Amino acid sequence: MKFTKERKTIARKVNGQTQDILVFNLDSEIPGPHIYIQSSVHGAELQGNAVIYKIMSALKSLPFKGSFTIVPHANPLGGCLKMGDYTFGRIDPISGENYNRTYFDTIDKSERGDDSIRIGLSPFCDEHGEKPWSEIKKFFQEEIQNSINKKWEDVKIHGMHFPNKLCLTLQEMAARADYVFDLHTAPVATHYVYTPEYCKESALQLNFPNYIVIPNEFAGALDEATFCPWWSLKDELSKRGRDDIQIDFESYTIELCGEEVIELERAQVEASKILNFLHLKGVIDQGMEVKSPKQVYCKLENFKTYHAPMGGLVDYHKTPGEIVKKGEKLATILSFMGLERLEEIEKCEHPILAQEDLLLINHFASAAAPEGADLFQYFTNFDEI
Ligand SMILES: [Zn+2]
Incomplete structure (x- = not known):
């Protein structure tokens, strides 16, 4: 050689x-x-x-x-x-x-x-x-x-x-x-x-x-x-x-x-x-x-990106590779912007729910995400082999 x-x-x-x-x-x-x-x-x-x-x-x-x-x-x-x-x-x-x-x-x-x-x-x-x-x-x-x-x-x-x-x-x-x-x-x-x-x-x-x-x-x-x-x-x-x-x-x-x-x-x-x-x-x-x-196929058109709807600090609840059902909580965004009264402190938490059944592939690297960041990428309409 x-x-x-x-x-x-x-x-x-x-x-x-x-x-x-x-x-x-x-x-x-x-x-x-x-x-x-x-x-x-x-x-x-x-x-x-x-x-x-x-x-x-x-x-x-x-x-x-x-x-x-x-x-x-x-x-x-x-x-x-x-x-x-x-x-x-x-x-x-x-x-x-x-x-x-x-x-x-x-x-x-x-x-x-x-x-x-x-x-x-x-x-x-x-x-x-x-x-x-x-x-x-x-x-x-x-x-x-x-x-x-x-x-x-x-x-x-x-x-x-x-x-x-x-x-x-x-x-x-x-x-x-x-x-x-x-x-x-x-x-x-x-x-x-x-x-x-x-x-x-x-x-x-x-x-x-x-x-x-x-x-x-x-x-x-x-x-x-x-x-x-x-x-x-x-x-x-x-x-x-x-x-x-x-x-x-x-x-x-x-x-x-x-x-x-x-x-x-x-x-x-x-x-x-x-x-x-x-x-x-x-x-x-x-x-x-x-x-x-277990192997999964997805067409490129069904590989979706979810952009951050607001800026804030992100607690990611799901791990890439997990299947997530519609309505399940993917992440929580923490933001103080809307806080006016201490009694409403829990309003700083903004849940991000899965809008459809999906297979989570990746998420943004940082917990600090500006609005519009590629927060998640995932498969929809995927086929399991
Ligand atoms: Zn690359």
Whole structure:
């Protein structure tokens, strides 16, 4: 097995020092799938680094086929910018952009199909649509790389915001893979996985409890940036009567509970799930022991956010992962604003009731919540497997 470490410079700071990411390549030198794993694109979301550590520790002795590209601490700015104790790692402080919304859409969606940087699916399928899938796949991978190369050429002329440049660097590595894992966390949360609709059966092999099934709509995230081109290609080929195509590219965003913590023991369990998934895909020779939890699916449109109706201090009564019935108390908001008479002191408590049956997925990290904060996110209309 060949192990290499590469340092990629994303940008230079005012004083000329560089902002770098470390890229680890593990190559079995046996033909097989290529796996891409990154963590902490949102700087406060730390657990993925611990999972990467456990995966790399396992690969020291586990025989595998193919190769891995692994990027811990994938955001050298967001991961290091502190506000007091807290990591200010979700939003770029200069451009105001969310780091996981600035990946590059490689598919031409212009009405006239004349985007010179992105891939025109119709001309691509005119040229390659009749070929065997293995050839189409090879040419399409090249086409994605060409589109990214043209974007880099454009950057030489116009430059680019830090988040876009960071994301293009990461996306270029991920686009060469067969399986992509983008490791995130939510504020205070349970485990959940974003899966494209076409992978939802395969995603269950990850053995995490909760899945959000996402459509073929690019909204700037890495999973979408990498799977949407393949899904769009499949749709275009289907229109031309090629119903024999099964996309063999999978991309997942995995949310590993809450931010600002690492737990190495839990990381071992999470890493085992990913390694066992790769065993089932023929990458790792040996299976891992993993527990199969009760699994729940929810469409993206049924993954809801409840915003704080008022500012105040929040006592959260439910734990992410719990099922909550309509009318049950989710939280109490404490606010002194409406208090006029001491006899009415109990009016400082404002109960927040569940408006429908739900599965609680995450809640705001702080007890101090301004009006409009993403107080809860939850599944409605979910299906248990
Ligand atoms: Zn995130």
